[in-house]
Amino acid sequence: MIRRLSFVAGIAIAGIAGAAESSEESRELVKRGEYLAVASDCTACHSAPHGKPFAGGLAITTPIGTIYSTNITPSAGFGIGDYTEEEFSKALRRGVRRDGAQLYSAMPYTSYAKLTDDDVHALYAFLLHGVKPVDERPPRTELPFPLSMRASMIAWNFLFLDTKVFTPDAQESAQWNRGAYLTLGAAHCSTCHTPRGVLMQEQSSRALSGARVGPWFAPNITSDLKSGIGSWTKEELVAYLSTGRILGKTQAAGSMGEAVEHSFQHLTSSDLDAVATYVKSVPAIHDPVDDESRFHAGAAFSEVASTRGRGGTHSDSDAVPNGAELFQGNCASCHAVEGQGSKDGYYPSLFHNSATGAKNATNLVAAILYGVERSTSKGQAFMPGFGGHPTDANPLSNRDIAALANYVLVNYGSGKASITEEQVAEGRQEWPSSPLLSIVRAAMATLALLVLVGVVLTVRRAFVGR
């Protein structure tokens, strides 16, 4: 019975593919779609850790609540198996589901709106014919009122969704245009790197100038020499995208680590060159607080020569440790006694490192709380978290993390202790609380009041008129 069913299913799939194109062409199409799915990093959100590919269910925490990614396998009841190509395109580029309901903009359809019809066709072919169907329903997303009304996104889209497909700039090279297409479309760089306004819309006037992403900070990647990555060569940018690091400058963690692991490292070198060419050309946006580049701050330092041996031995953790003790006990075993990292570069230096050199120390706190995990063809980069997650072997308190991070900033980084215990506590919450909900609720109340006043006035006028 089972065999017969799968036989029927086999015919059905062959039938669909056969009707559309010759099998050779359809194989090529599915392959191209797969590449685009990688470039679009669909898996980052639509595959949960240890879950089946593209079956959804990943909990994405946002400032306004938890959004669960959907099943985009070709399962008919649970995924997108019932979608026509047109319906798929509408979901991908307009944020509208098959049943007409709106998607939340955690799905970067504002970027995918730039994709060409041809590429959408390929993506559709891949997701329907190159992915195994999974008959599982991920948890439902339930945001607080009024955001629970998905229709509220209609107004949002009216204001913020640019529906124009990418149009090449005839003044620029083909490489630049390819890079722009990938950066603005599939790779959806602006989703994280562009700051958002009060309604969570990307502020295009400040494109790619840096924004908070959960506990992390997606930094300024404009061509500004001090605030951005204008000091990087194109080759460095390509190396960064394919390995997640530039020795003596920076390393990818958090969702950028995932983007390198799942997406960028798999792109062709000509596509990476194209992305780098475009990103290098992004207009500089300077932040006045950045008096020097975040990549060159700090120097080797150690005070163990004068402190070692004086600390004694203790059988308690409750003494209030200073930053030097916390640094030597928690960091120096890998990052070395002077913070210089390892000779082979596996353990990065803590000076000349964007995580410690940036004026905004969000990423330093996040790295300590959540650690770093990134696997590329060059191997795994791993730092354990100290934030008290179930598998964190060495949890530290907010007080200790603030003391430790400030010690690192002062001695290896930007030079100024700026981290408070509250900031560490906020990092544990993943997102700072968003004013969006209260703004929307206030706007709705105002609107309701205006309508009420309007009605009253109209009614009164009617009375007076009579």
Added chain:
Amino acid sequence: MAGERSGDGGADLVVVGTGVVGCLIAEQALDAGLSVLMLEAGPRVERWRIVENYRNLPPSLRLFHWDAPYPPKPWAPHLETRHDKEAEEYLQLEGPNARAYLQGYVRYAGGATWHWAGICWRLTPEDMRLQSQFGVGRDWPFGYDVIEPYYVRAEYAMGVCGPSEPALQWPPNATRSKPYPMGPIPFGPGEHRFTEVAAKIGMRNLPAPQARNSGISYDGRPACCGNNNCFPVCPIAAKYDAATALPRIETKGGRILVNSVAYRIETDARNSIQAVHYFDSQKQSHRVTGRTFVIACNGIETPKLLLLSKDDRNARGLANSSDQVGRNMMDQPKLIADVEMREPLWTGVGPVQSSSILNTTQGTFRGRHAGAMFRMENFARSPLGAAAALKKGLVGKALDREIRRLAACTARLTVEHEILPHAENRLTLSAKRDWLGLNKPNIHYDVGDYVRRSAKEYTVPRLQRLAVALGATSFELSPEFLNSDHIMGGCIMGSDPATSVVDADCRSHDHDNLFLPGGGAMPSGTASNSTLTMAALALKAADAIVRDLQHT
């Protein structure tokens, strides 16, 4: 007891001890939906504090004083060895080989795995059938095929790295049902050289399976970066220790009470266990109840607690109708040889131990004398070299040269012998009492002719041949047998309640709801490190415990 506070809620399962055995069982029970309460005599200390304790030690205490970074609390004393007098404080040792039972263990949350080397050898099928194969010692109540799946589970629970080639695996000719979760740690230069040299005289140096992450993370812990101080503490938790399991246990709902010293196990009219009594750090007594009890305090503290708990129904102590509690105390009697060589060997790259020779543990000779495991210690020799060079009164360039030479051209060779279980090697309660007024453990120890014959006829001659093959110019053998810190035997396992303490699941023959898993249960000591077998026995006991509690 007057003034005793009852409470702390009780639990389905009460586990005394937070070492590897207690933590593995606690996590299995929690995963099965049971409630778990753990009691730990000592404090819970953050890793960075112990790392700093270690690095703040004077150089003279950094090597061979693994207890030094773990100052005990008054209510939970353990061996301290900063000077000879101090070493006599807690463990009361007597007999011809008292020195060979100077056991180092840590009464801290996380237990003695804090300062283990992480070595995870399995027993061989023959190791479990000494009586029937060689007419010595005891047989296990089950065979290798029964323990094999538990070995696999233990290897995955702790994250053991090891070779994938069967020719490099141990035991030889025994199939593994699953590969090691990680590949082996690469050899350092000293180990390469030692392996080549040993092979020339028929000794096979194998890469040691070890609970240490090689090249990749495991269970949220990072890969080994070669700090080369696995003992006294892995500074980054690349090596499994039970302290790393504590946050996970709490996340799963387990409760851990530290600074809580169990001192009496209470039986009911049916001679089942109904409570454990413990002192807090203020000497206030408390009582916790449960349905099943696990005493997982390693091979000295477990028998001590059973003897301390004697009552009207159990006049010789709990679980002791056989009079075997505290008897058959075992460890691998160890000899060490410090050698100096013409050529550099350069030990110290990678973990402190990373390989061993085991083909010398097996053979028909075991009817006459002990088998033994040989090893070259892989700790960095620079502190020893520096101390020795300074003693020579050298300064300047000459001092540097001599430190370098001594760090490169010296080594320590170790041999660990298997010992047989003897009833006379016995732990009893000393009349001396600790800070809480509890009796200190007293242990009589004699390694026996089986071991002495092995040293004379078999191991010392081989040590000397190894040294010669390495090009040694000096060879200094330890004058007496030393401890290996692998405490075994005090709650010995067997199928006959008249001659053993626990059954094949480490359940007490005398008390249906009391489990005594760990090294104490092992019926044969063998020449290899005991922790993996302890962990396998813990998981086997956990299965029995979960089965019991889910069906009652």
